[in-house]
Amino acid sequence: MNFKINKFIKENISFKFTSIISFLILLSGLIIILSPLIIVLYTSFFDNSSHPHFTLKYYQEAWQKGRFLLAFANSSIVAIAVTFLQIITSVLAGYALARLEFQGKNFVLLLILATLVIPFQILVIPIFLILKSGHLINTYWALILPTAASGFGIFLMRQYFVTIPLELEQAAALDGANRLQIIWHILFPLAKPAVITLFLFTFIGEWNDLFKPLVFTNNPNLITVQLSLASFQEQFTSNWSLLMAGVVIATIPVIFLFIIGQKQFIQGVGTTGMKN
Structure with missing residues (x-):
């Protein structure tokens, strides 16, 4: 004992x-x-x-001198538009690769995966020439269209759709629903964790993007948060308090979004495995 x-x-x-x-x-x-x-x-x-x-004076000064009101508006327009387009293209393409049977489907999937290893900087010259020929330089479209579709988003949604039982779609089809209705009313709500994951990845990536605004625009009225922050840092290299206030202002929306969607983000990543 x-x-x-x-x-x-x-x-x-x-x-x-x-x-x-x-x-x-x-x-x-x-x-x-x-x-x-x-x-x-x-x-x-x-x-x-x-x-x-x-x-709080440094925040007030940074907000005014950094033109963050205009920058926030421009970055919000671009980030929301790109995120919306990526969700649409990723859901539709992901569904096609997960459910439809057509010749060369696996090859198409491999091509999409191959785009993940190609840096955007390598494609900048042909993209710039295309945008220039369409008279889109120095417009919002120059910041939106180059990333309107994403290989990562397509693969993410494809992997999530594969995990959803096919019987749900078959039952909806028997009730007379077409493919778009099945996607919108059945699969889209069930794929909420993956959609929120894609939303967070895309929005944060666009919000923090400096390369596209730097290359495709030189209009001061199209200044984004990262351009504003870069310009701000060049002007006030010796005033650390002012610089840090600008960094905090630029970072707040990203932190706020992640805190709100972290639960769905973790669930979306965790349930999106390498299922064939």
Whole structure:
């Protein structure tokens, strides 16, 4: 009896010790990861004058001098438009690759996957020439159309649609639903985690994109958040508090979106495996 009690006590102590060590390791990792963000926030609020104190004046100054109101509007228009188009093209193409049978389907899927390893920068010259021939340079379309479809999005939706039982579509077809109705009323709601995952990836990617606005536009009225931030950094290289305030302003929408959609994002990534 005493042996069992001693064994239980030792196992309990060992479990608590392991839990404490794991907690300390995770806490250390969290501190390391969050320390740059903490430094940025602290610097943006700190007024290093003769009487150091915390203030919001750098945010007000950065918002005005960085033209962030115009930049936010332009970035929002581009990011929302690209995200909307990518969701449509990815859902339709993903459904075709998951459900329809046609000659060369696997080859098409391989081609789509191959686009994932081609950097956008390699395609910039032909894309620029196409946009120029269509008189789209210095327009919103120059920032929207080059990324209106995504190989990643198509593959993501295809993989998710494969996991949905075919019987649901067959039942809807027996009730008289056509393919578009099946996609919109049956598959689209069921694929909500994958759609939100694609939305987050696309919106954040477009919001943080500097390359397209830099190459395809030179109109100051089409300035985006990243262009504004880059220009802002060139002007105020010595004022760290002002620079950090600009960085925080540009980052807030991305953090806010991820916090809202993180649960669906994790679910979408977790349930989208390599199923054939």
